[in-house]
Amino acid sequence: MNTHFWKDLKRPILVLAPMAGYTESPFRRLIKEIEPSTVLISELISAEAMRRTNEKTLRMAEFTPDVKKYYCVQLFGNDQTAFIEAGKVVEKIGADGIDINLGCPSPKVIGSGHGSALLKDPESTARMIEALVASTKLPVL
Ligand SMILES: Cc1cc2nc3c(=O)[nH]c(=O)nc-3n(C[C@H](O)[C@H](O)[C@H](O)COP(=O)(O)O)c2cc1C
Numbered sequence: 467m468n469t470h471f472w473k474d475l476k477r478p479i480l481v482l483a484p485m486a487g488y489t490e491s492p493f494r495r496l497i498k499e500i501e502p503s504t505v506l507i508s509e510l511i512s513a514e515a516m517r518r519t520n521e522k523t524l525r526m527a528e529f530t531p532d533v534k535k536y537y538c539v540q541l542f543g544n545d546q547t548a549f550i551e552a553g554k555v556v557e558k559i560g561a562d563g564i565d566i567n568l569g570c571p572s573p574k575v576i577g578s579g580h581g582s583a584l585l586k587d588p589e590s591t592a593r594m595i596e597a598l599v600a601s602t603k604l605p606v607l
Pocket residue numbers: 483484485486487488509510540567568569570
């Protein structure tokens with residue numbers, strides 16, 4: 467059962483938008499210091515690399531306890547098993563949720579069929595997300 471923390475958040479909800487190359491760990495901590503109610507999201511992180519617990523990737527996702535409540539890892543990819551296994555790693559490191567990148571327009575990301583390329587086939591993307599939701603106890607944003 468996915469316990470969705472959004473329900474308990476005070477309105478309006480403040481979220482740090484994921485920004486590749488910017489919303490890395492020290493930046494996320496800084497934002498939390500400025501406004502503790504902010505929900506933090508990592509930079510986009512490869513589901514394939516996350517499932518393999520690549521060291522550099524784990525460093526991108528790492529967080530300090532003071533940013534918990536709430537911190538979500540954003541995954542990108544296009545493979546259901548990779549998302550499910552990466553989701554397990556996100557659970558294991560203790561993050562509060564999983565965000566899926568469906569919007570990145572960068573040619574490199576689209577070229578690999580990731581990011582906004584997933585929206586070319588909404589039905590199979592929806593099935594992939596449903597499978598991830600069913601496989602994790604974390605909320606999927
Ligand atoms: C430099 C940069 C990097 C970004 N990286 C990501 C990303 O990794 N994942 C994502 O979902 N969106 C990413 N975005 C999109 C932002 O999260 C946000 O949705 C976008 O900037 C629109 O918000 P705004 O109108 O407040 O600028 C990025 C945007 C910028 C400017």
